[in-house]
Amino acid sequence: MNINQTERDAVYKTIFSRRDVRAEFKSDPIPDDVLGRILKAAHHAPSVGFMQPWDFIVVKNQQTKEKIKHGFELAHAQSAAMFTDDKSQSYKKLKLEGILESPMGICVTCDRSRNGPIILGRTIKPEMDLYSTVCAIQNLWLAARAENIGIGWVSIVHDDVIKEALQIPDDINIVAYLCVGYVSHFNDQPDLEKHGWLARRPLESAIHFDSWNNHSDNK
Amino acid sequence: MNINQTERDAVYKTIFSRRDVRAEFKSDPIPDDVLGRILKAAHHAPSVGFMQPWDFIVVKNQQTKEKIKHGFELAHAQSAAMFTDDKSQSYKKLKLEGILESPMGICVTCDRSRNGPIILGRTIKPEMDLYSTVCAIQNLWLAARAENIGIGWVSIVHDDVIKEALQIPDDINIVAYLCVGYVSHFNDQPDLEKHGWLARRPLESAIHFDSWNNHSDNK
Numbered sequence: 001m002n003i004n005q006t007e008r009d010a011v012y013k014t015i016f017s018r019r020d021v022r023a024e025f026k027s028d029p030i031p032d033d034v035l036g037r038i039l040k041a042a043h044h045a046p047s048v049g050f051m052q053p054w055d056f057i058v059v060k061n062q063q064t065k066e067k068i069k070h071g072f073e074l075a076h077a078q079s080a081a082m083f084t085d086d087k088s089q090s091y092k093k094l095k096l097e098g099i100l101e102s103p104m105g106i107c108v109t110c111d112r113s114r115n116g117p118i119i120l121g122r123t124i125k126p127e128m129d130l131y132s133t134v135c136a137i138q139n140l141w142l143a144a145r146a147e148n149i150g151i152g153w154v155s156i157v158h159d160d161v162i163k164e165a166l167q168i169p170d171d172i173n174i175v176a177y178l179c180v181g182y183v184s185h186f187n188d189q190p191d192l193e194k195h196g197w198l199a200r201r202p203l204e205s206a207i208h209f210d211s212w213n214n215h216s217d218n219k
Numbered sequence: 220m221n222i223n224q225t226e227r228d229a230v231y232k233t234i235f236s237r238r239d240v241r242a243e244f245k246s247d248p249i250p251d252d253v254l255g256r257i258l259k260a261a262h263h264a265p266s267v268g269f270m271q272p273w274d275f276i277v278v279k280n281q282q283t284k285e286k287i288k289h290g291f292e293l294a295h296a297q298s299a300a301m302f303t304d305d306k307s308q309s310y311k312k313l314k315l316e317g318i319l320e321s322p323m324g325i326c327v328t329c330d331r332s333r334n335g336p337i338i339l340g341r342t343i344k345p346e347m348d349l350y351s352t353v354c355a356i357q358n359l360w361l362a363a364r365a366e367n368i369g370i371g372w373v374s375i376v377h378d379d380v381i382k383e384a385l386q387i388p389d390d391i392n393i394v395a396y397l398c399v400g401y402v403s404h405f406n407d408q409p410d411l412e413k414h415g416w417l418a419r420r421p422l423e424s425a426i427h428f429d430s431w432n433n434h435s436d437n438k
Contacts, residue, residue, distance in 0.1 A: 051417070058427065115417060138357035139234055154272040
């Protein structure tokens, strides 16, 4: 099946305009058929040994979201204390999640024992099941962007808070808690780039040829 | 920036027709501008705290590829011995990589100490940098598919083999070795599904509502 140039351009447009959304969520509900399409895209990610170790817990209950938000606030205060004074002040000013503003959360998990102890392709690199789950998250993120829906990955919350809020068994791994919703707009740049937290690396600095030491910059 | 329905359909077409390619590689070289577009897409993945911890080592040297292939053969034999007799026989018949048939490899790494020890968003979940790198891989994979280029992720090789072959420093983490090339065709189904290794889970079995125990199947 061939992808033509128009289709290719649409894929690049989606990739380059995808954002980690925090402040721009609207409360409009997401129709079930749209949610179904996004989750189907996630479910068609590559997975090691066709293990499909992921699950998706859709969170709409207000009390449940408030538990996650409270967990964020505690973890955020704990995190702010890890930075030096100057950086800590800047850190506290950043908007880093939209847990209550977005109409929906999606928790993405990894069942590391699914399909037994020996998984094709994971015999040498046991972390491959977690990586497969992240591939599903990126599929979900791009599918959402193609539906003009924003995603914000909240990583500043302890796994045990999410497990308790969503009654997730101990042996299931929490990979992500995503805020999901329509947005007022998608920003042109990532928030942290815009606010001068860190700059985007030049692409050339990330490319090497045949050896780590044979750098694009050296050519 | 709005994504219209035609563009959205192109994104879904790309997601659903993406494959983990092993047997279908052609040796045709990949033009530099095409490679540049794919790597730019990878570089525009989300990253925790805008850390951009990834690097891409493009592998075209024949001797280097042969070192990786040799590493695969050793790890593959080691892996085959982990399965029960029946499963081991099936395993040995599967084609699991196209290291020498594809014109190019791309090793994707994660520099876990980039931008210092305290990274925004990684204060609570230290694995977030590895997950960011996997997001870059999935962007790369979909961009490649949009260019009608196949990707095959080879996880059956020890990291130290790749580090030695590509002279990668000890403190850099190997996340993936990808085979990259044009293909004779993209299969309709994943190889492992087609060969009956494992079945695709019904999507419904992966979806829960507000609680792990409130399953789509129970509704």
